[in-house]
Amino acid sequence: MEKCDGNLRESLKNGNATLEARKKIATGIKSGLKYLEKIGIQHRDKKLANFLLIGDVAKVCDFGLVEEESERKSYRKLGYTRRGSKYRREDALFAGTPGFAGQYQLGGWGSGQNDYFLYLFCDWKTIWSLNYRPIDEQEKNEIDKIILNCGVQNINNEDHVIKNIKKIISIKNASGSFVLDDPNLTKSCQMSNLKQKMTKCVNLTMQNLTKNILDQKSSNLCVPISVTTLLRFAMKNDLSFVDKNDQNTFDKILTILTMIVYPRSLAGLNLNPKKEESQFQTNDVETLLKRICKKTYLKESGWEIIRTQKLYEPDESTCEFEKVLLNENFSFSRPLTVTGAYFLPARTIDGVFFPEKVFFHQMTLDRIENDEYVLQNSEISVPAQVIKIKKTHPYYAPIHDFNYYYNSQTGLSIYNDGSIKMQLVNELATNMSCETWYLLPQAYSLKLIKK
Template identity: 65%
Template sequence: MFCDWTTGWSLIYRPIDDREKKIVDKIIQSCNVQNMRDTDDVIKNITKIISLPNSSIAFCLDDPNMMKSCQMSSLKQQMTKCVNLEMKNLTRNILDQKASNLSVPISITALIRFAMKNDLAFIDENQKYTFDTILTTLTMMVYPRSMAGLNLNPKKEESDFQQNDVENLLQRVCKKTYLRESGWEMIRKIDYPEPAESSCEFEKVFLNENFVFSRPLTVTGAYLFYPEETVFHQMTLDRIENGEYVLQNAQFSVDHPPVIRIKQKDPYYGNIRMLHNLFIQTGDNFYDDGIIKMRLVNETLFMEKNRWYLLPQAYSLTLTKI
């Protein structure tokens, strides 16, 4: 053993830039290791266990839910899909996440497939880059998460283990880690023929009444259940049509179909601090900076139960040929 578990996870899965890499290099060199990729160098020369400050404790590599992921991967043929002809930009085969909490990687998988087709003109003639395959790679190799719940009812702790912050996952898809290539590069090399060599970038945008659609986005919906429980769910924006967001929803039910429409002029969900500051400044819940215009609500103010609200923050993903 040459490092603690959380350091091991960070070296393999945490995205870093060049500045952070230099810091990690110094820490590793202080343990008398010159090249982490050279097994002989590590075994022969390491003088103490490598431990990175601020390494993530988000999960542990020996978590039993990781074992569930491996078992679930063999059952991907049982994933339920819905064919919906309303989609114009995204795949019409919409995966049902069922009782899982995998809406973030499902939404980002949809963005990756769109970018492969539209940015790289990639045609998957041999069906090697299917939605299922990319999602499995994303959740088991790029940034591991349990797939429990796709075909069974998971325990609560299993669902909690699946939670992903959308920006963290986008960072991992687009950036290298200390020991691994970018998530996109791992996905690109799933099979042959490969999509063109390309860089991956994501951009944060803000939905509002005047927002102009250019490409699909991963967006977050907020829904207030009775009694007073707000849930957040990741969806994918296919387009804006007749003043409505047309959203691909990956958790089907009678009340929440595979395609959800929300009016662009409907209120948006704002956090308590943002709404509080807005009221202090304007005495109203309408935000207007001259470009971005939207009415904000949350659990403390004007938010209705059993209704979807979108958070303003949304993300696009773009692939550019090198």
């Protein structure tokens, strides 16, 4: 194979390609994929990095995740599929790249759309915002006008876009916070790996924690696990849904949530066991909740995507979340996703010095009993580890130096209503005991409402 200049992801991120070059690249990719389909191969990892470029000529590469319909042995010799590959049927894949995997290959119903296509005709921040930023109807109408001004009347018709687009689509308020720049989020992964991470997180005893503690900056799924728990509760409690055929299991919902609905919620996972990575994008629980409840410009609401993933669907419904504060007037009525804080003192492990630090971990507030907050990681097939946090003070402590430790990993650590500033639920920051769990004041509930 010829030596290539780079891949499509690098080119689009740098903004180097002209509109005419993008049209030629799009036409070339469509032609290449059409040829593969003709000879019986469905490429199932159509992420941007898998399209190599020689000038403005595209080359489709990486046939590790394919559906091979012909079962011709010669394809292995040609390199289309690996010898002995188990990825020769779509229902056996259960693997993909975050943001570029179709629902079928993840064990569900629904879209197998070519998400790569519109990346070619939008600027880098715009396309990520169109895919993942929750919007209302007014914002949608404003974006409609921008796209129409670019010459595009039907953004979902690829041939129409290539023929009629006059300039690269760009929206002014596109946010870089939706861009998947974490190197972990550009890798394909098997869902068995995801489930292994999830089980490890759920079963963690949260005792004798060291540098490997699960914190928000390297979340190890704690945010989406907690939100999935709320979704499962709402399906049963609000919709009276009974999952008789195990089609909406915890791990299946978590898979759709993280791989399709909001891939940013995978931030912090180390998917490359041969290389320890330490720099991760952060994961914001409130943005994830908004994404579940609202549509983006290009996608349905997260709940609608999850709801329609299987043959036996929960009732048509909308999803809402509410922010609550854990104060002395708080009345518990349903599970909440909450942020725990854990203070580790300065310590030396195997000759390596680690300074004092407060870690944050997203959990589920399951109930309150005996004047204690009872929390668990998730509701899964094995019993979840339970943490009990005493309500030392039924009010918030004033600000001291706790904010120094908190790096906006799940939201604000301080509540300010203009007249009072509040912080940790159950202790003064300066009086935090070592190796003890505390709670931040803000928490969230999730509710499903039948249409």
